[in-house]
Amino acid sequence: QQQVRQSPQSLTVWEGETAILNCSYENSAFDYFPWYQQFPGEGPALLIAIRSVSDKKEDGRFTIFFNKREKKLSLHITDSQPGDSATYFCAASDQGGSAKLIFGEGTKLTVSS
Amino acid sequence: NAGVIQTPRHKVTGKGQEATLWCEPISGHSAVFWYRQTIVQGLEFLTYFRNQAPIDDSGMPKERFSAQMPNQSHSTLKIQSTQPQDSAVYLCASSLEGEQYFGPGTRLTVL
Numbered sequence: 377q378q379q380v381r382q383s384p385q386s387l388t389v390w391e392g393e394t395a396i397l398n399c400s401y402e403n404s405a406f407d408y409f410p411w412y413q414q415f416p417g418e419g420p421a422l423l424i425a426i427r428s429v430s431d432k433k434e435d436g437r438f439t440i441f442f443n444k445r446e447k448k449l450s451l452h453i454t455d456s457q458p459g460d461s462a463t464y465f466c467a468a469s470d471q472g473g474s475a476k477l478i479f480g481e482g483t484k485l486t487v488s489s
Numbered sequence: 490n491a492g493v494i495q496t497p498r499h500k501v502t503g504k505g506q507e508a509t510l511w512c513e514p515i516s517g518h519s520a521v522f523w524y525r526q527t528i529v530q531g532l533e534f535l536t537y538f539r540n541q542a543p544i545d546d547s548g549m550p551k552e553r554f555s556a557q558m559p560n561q562s563h564s565t566l567k568i569q570s571t572q573p574q575d576s577a578v579y580l581c582a583s584s585l586e587g588e589q590y591f592g593p594g595t596r597l598t599v600l
Contacts, residue, residue, distance in 0.1 A: 419493075419495075475537075476545060478534070
């Protein structure tokens with residue numbers, strides 16, 4: 377049973393556009409949602425994270441929108457750059473991040489110039 | 490500030506051999522997590538330690554896999570009698586107050 381789901385599986389945007397990556401979850405106990413960026417041959421790098429008490433978290437060009445009622449969140453990448461081309465993983469944890477992370481399947485983002 | 494260090498970066502073993510993977514967490518971090526990444530299964534949790542004590546090993550295959558954290562500066566993941574289906578990238582992460590930081594991973598290939 378996949379507890380965290382991501383869509384789309386792959387996404388292509390033009391340089392300068394906003395990329396929107398979606399994530400949904402099933403477990404109401406999840407209260408911490410980090411997004412990771414992964415380049416080929418590297419480990420996942422923490423990009424931005426949100427806790428369930430908030431509905432929005434912003435860090436530069438990256439923004440998480442969180443809807444607790446619908447159990448959905450999204451990552452918006454504004455002014456997308458070719459260097460943003462990577463796979464993005466949504467994850468969830470039920471102890472504020474102090475316990476194991478459950479990962480989604482990932483979204484492969486390609487930014488074309 | 491060095492990140493999480495994992496050695497070796499690549500390991501090739503024959504079927505039935507043992508493989509030991511090493512992880513050095515970020516200095517001062519109290520928790521160490523092990524995950525496995527494959528194309529088919531994605532990123533899967535294996536086990537984690539907090540202050541060197543095992544907390545949750547619910548993701549560990551019950552046979553052949555074991556993990557230890559003998560001191561605060563390193564953890565090991567041991568796979569006995571490796572099988573081709575064990576081929577994966579094994580990732581270690583450490584955290585202090587919730588945020589988990591990953592190492593580059595060890596790519597294990599079982600022939």
